[in-house]
Amino acid sequence: MSEQTITVDIWRGKEEGGFQTFQVPRLASQTVLDIVTYVQRNLDPGLSYRFACRVGVCGSCAMTVNGKPRWTCRTHVDKVAPETGSGGKLTIQPLKNLPVIRDLAVDMTEFFEKWTRAGGQFVPTKTRNDDFAEVSPNDPARKQASAGIECINCGVCYSACDTVAWLGDYLGPAALNRAWTLVNDARDGGQKARLQAVGGSSGCQSCHSHQSCHELCPKHLNPTASIAGLKRATVKAALKGDI
Amino acid sequence: MASARAEILEWFVQRVTGAILAVCVLVHLAVIVYAVQGGVTSKEIVGRVGGSVPWLVFYSVFVVAVALHAPAGLRNILREHTSLGRRQTHWIMAAVCLVILWMGFRAVIGLYGLGA
Numbered sequence: 001m002s003e004q005t006i007t008v009d010i011w012r013g014k015e016e017g018g019f020q021t022f023q024v025p026r027l028a029s030q031t032v033l034d035i036v037t038y039v040q041r042n043l044d045p046g047l048s049y050r051f052a053c054r055v056g057v058c059g060s061c062a063m064t065v066n067g068k069p070r071w072t073c074r075t076h077v078d079k080v081a082p083e084t085g086s087g088g089k090l091t092i093q094p095l096k097n098l099p100v101i102r103d104l105a106v107d108m109t110e111f112f113e114k115w116t117r118a119g120g121q122f123v124p125t126k127t128r129n130d131d132f133a134e135v136s137p138n139d140p141a142r143k144q145a146s147a148g149i150e151c152i153n154c155g156v157c158y159s160a161c162d163t164v165a166w167l168g169d170y171l172g173p174a175a176l177n178r179a180w181t182l183v184n185d186a187r188d189g190g191q192k193a194r195l196q197a198v199g200g201s202s203g204c205q206s207c208h209s210h211q212s213c214h215e216l217c218p219k220h221l222n223p224t225a226s227i228a229g230l231k232r233a234t235v236k237a238a239l240k241g242d243i
Numbered sequence: 244m245a246s247a248r249a250e251i252l253e254w255f256v257q258r259v260t261g262a263i264l265a266v267c268v269l270v271h272l273a274v275i276v277y278a279v280q281g282g283v284t285s286k287e288i289v290g291r292v293g294g295s296v297p298w299l300v301f302y303s304v305f306v307v308a309v310a311l312h313a314p315a316g317l318r319n320i321l322r323e324h325t326s327l328g329r330r331q332t333h334w335i336m337a338a339v340c341l342v343i344l345w346m347g348f349r350a351v352i353g354l355y356g357l358g359a
Contacts, residue, residue, distance in 0.1 A: 199247045235254070243248055243251075
């Protein structure tokens with residue numbers, strides 16, 4: 001039986017570079033990360049890319065697949081490049097909106113710096129000697145926090161965001177979503193500084209609600225809704241004179 | 244971070260004026276459609292609207308809302324699609340606001356004066 005193959009164009013280089021075409025055996029239940037790994041192990045050991053867990057937990061393998069940012073370890077080739085339709089061709093590029101280190105690996109420094117700038121750290125109000133805080137899972141604020149808490153920081157939303165592309169200092173969906181989970185955390189004591197950090201023209205007020213982050217988030221989170229919550233919270237605080 | 248509050252409030256003002264404009268535009272368009280269907284002439288329209296304090300107030304609110312709403316939106320477009328920073332757009336915003344106020348009130352007061 002002849003082996004079925006898929007044509008894969010992979011970005012090589014940094015910001016300047018070009019595509020290199022490979023023929024990769026097409027297998028059942030194959031993921032895009034499987035394809036990239038096959039190329040690196042069998043066709044070109046010099047190919048640079050990043051991955052760790054391979055099961056959708058670590059958030060390190062995101063790339064641009066056929067024009068859209070995706071977590072490659074959980075993206076099936078059959079889904080993004082069915083044998084009929086797009087001709088079964090794959091185009092794999094590094095994430096957009098982040099500097100390219102080489103080939104498919106991007107520099108995430110700016111992404112995590114913005115996460116920090118948005119007040120993404122939990123600010124405790126109790127010590128280890130205090131009792132556990134009692135937080136009901138049915139508390140409305142806790143529900144808001146829980147809705148956004150499963151972010152794996154893969155950078156898909158950041159790469160998909162038009163506002164990030166237009167405004168270099170915009171904090172981006174992941175950082176703002178993280179801030180929103182903490183704004184709704186009754187145990188946190190850093191709210192004033194956080195609302196100040198996420199408000200204004202480089203923060204939540206610049207979001208256009210295009211919802212690309214929501215559409216493409218592999219964890220099906222809704223950063224646009226979190227940002228809308230931050231818009232309300234920052235306006236309320238600004239009107240009160242708290243920030 | 245002193246400017247964060249100003250930026251947040253600017254966004255809020257733009258949203259509030261946007262809501263006001265939605266109503267103003269609908270009323271304005273409804274009046275135009277009503278007036279045209281009734282077959283009234285421009286002279287008759289001036290006769291009814293000119294000198295009317297309620298219409299003077301309505302169109303004054305309309306002009307102020309535009310003068311606050313449009314420059315904030317224009318600033319966002321300039322920041323996103325040019326290399327101009329926020330500080331550099333202050334003067335452009337202020338100038339656009341003043342031009343809208345001048346043109347708008349010139350028309351509003353002129354219309355009011357025609358019927359007074």
